[in-house]
Amino acid sequence: MTHPWPGWQDELRAVLSASQERYRATGAVSAPDVAGPHELGRDWARAHRSLAPLLLAVEDLTREAVRAVITGADDDSGVPRLAANLRGAGVAVIRELLTGARHSCSPVVPRPADQQLTAANLLWGAHVPPEPGYAVIAARSRHTGISDFGRCVDDALGACGRPGFVHLLLDSGGYLLGPAHDEQDAVNLALRLHEHLSGAVWLAVAWRANTDVEEGRHEASVVLDLVTSLAQPPGVYGVEDVVVEYALMQDTSTLVALLSLIAPVVHQQSLRTTLETLTATGGNRSKAANALDIHRSTLNYRLGRIEQLTGHTPNIAHGLQTLAAALTMYEVVHAPDPADRWPEQVRAWV
Template identity: 30%
Template sequence: MTNHSPEAGSQILVDGRPASAPLRDTLTVAQNLVRHFADNVTPCGSLPGEQLQSDVMDLTIVCLGLGIQMLDEGISPTDEDLAEVRNSSARWAREGFPLKLVLRILHEGIREAGDLVASNARDEDLPELLAIQKVMFTLLECVTVAATTSYVEELEAVNSERDGAAVNLVTALLSGRKAATAARHAGVELADEYVVLGLSIPSHPTEAVTHRRKAVVARQKLHRLQIELADAAGGAALCSLSPDGGTLLLPGSPERAWMVSLLDRIGAAAGVPLTATATRVRTDGIPAAADQVHELLGLAHQLGLEPGLYEMDDLALEYQLTRPGPGRTHLARLLEPLQGSPELIETLEVHIGHDLNRQRTAKQMHLHTNTVDYRLKRVAQLTGCDPTRPSGLRRIQAALVARRLEVEQPDR
């Protein structure tokens, strides 16, 4: 009587013959299985014919050999026996085949092989059928664990390589050196222009109450944000981020409304409200732009601004009041439409100097008050800032100071 458990040294018999007999013509069986995969396993049917005849065929032959060994000798596969299963799965991971494709082929192949082995069984072979079932489940477990583990490990390695290449690309773009070479290595085609964002990510509330796990919680927050960013931006965003924030590069010239929506979306994924500052530049201007947006970001924090998206137009006045530089130039340009009308600039300066008193302004300039009103209205038309309204006056005042500084301190 045969020992029906798949133990070492035992052989399972069906109808008086080795249960493995239907599998012995391994090549023919493998060819039939591969055709079955192509006809019935939809993702597999979409694979190139050459791929079916190589990787899938090789893997099928290996698995059949493992099944024969278990049926004849009752010996479960060793790590060495499963090496080709792991190698095939790793290759598929690197080539971008989905894991469910790998598992469906393995599971379907083992199920079909089990049916083939049991096809000649008689009623009195029930114990043998149970033993065959146990062997097939054991084989399925072994190859599934080997394939899945190898696939995940290889996928992690691929993602790590891609992440490393992406980080190198962002570093190159931010430094202005060898960006083209880094882009080739990352498999990314550089855009002509980018929106550069400085991003601030506040601590999640749970970070404050999980002292020992604070770093873990912070990484989880960042991971959720990065996953949502990749999905929302279609994988096009380049980033250099830590749990506290960093720099985002968005190719092209996305609209402000879209960027606000993006911030809301990734902030919701991270569970925190985000603050970002942005500017649009050509690719070769990214290093200077990155410095500028992070200066703006620091200013937004100093001013205690609400979370949201800020551009130079939003913070130019505050930027100018705290430091010389691009903000001052930006404000000074506000008055460029008045360059051919010096009387308008003079009227502004006198009017502001007299605390916005029309009568005193008119008297100082020997004008009629209607003329003062006309000139102020003309300033509003040319600059888009109405000096008779608080919001417009604030920018006009700052622009006058910036214009004066640009003349007096051109190199600063």
């Protein structure tokens, strides 16, 4: 990656640092106090640089900040409001960057980066697209050996006969969106698209009316994070595939409560393994004891300890369901970021 202008690394670092400072604030989110994001977006676009590394870096920072707040909370006091403010701060920074980028555009001479600007404006709610409904697809690509994932997506869209799509992509993933008649049309498109993409590729698809594309981006992004955090195989996914986990990710108070509930168990490996095994065997204690290669009395002792620590008994269906949900969400929010989307240069600056 060549330098688009002198000092661009310092400018990007300053914007991301300012974003992090805003993420720490607990008050109402307001517009940036400095013109950094606006000016950076303008200069970045004038230098004909891809917008994807910049915008997806800010999005990843936002995700990391929200995750840090949720995983570091002892209780839910103030956490839902702070998490909402963090998400709002990330959107505000991205919109400032996009405003600056729009001011650099020439209405006469289109550039390849303008397609990314169009996609970003739709994804973050700056523009309402003309068609009635849209497929919004979050993509993640790993170990494909492909040096230009965006070109591969364009080729795949051409093979599917679907014009009118725009995207914001790095080689390891991002977003694409375009007209779709309804939810089933969007799913069918994603399935066909996946067939034409080589390597390990995950696609999360949502369909929204043209006024709600930003909401579709959020849904697809959360679904993609969930299926990759839960180590699901490459494929096409929708919210119905992770409906419980998705609902919990939207309810910060409940999520924090579940994480607090399961924390004493996950910090003791024998108890965690026991709960995982009992869940995997559908609550069958005989099968769980055999799988763990322990005596039934040892299993009962461990289950009793889990009940003492959590207040929920894994010996009944409701208790096991609650504990299993808590354990799953713990694994989700503590999973290492599977995206690896940032170029090394960007990750090193943060």
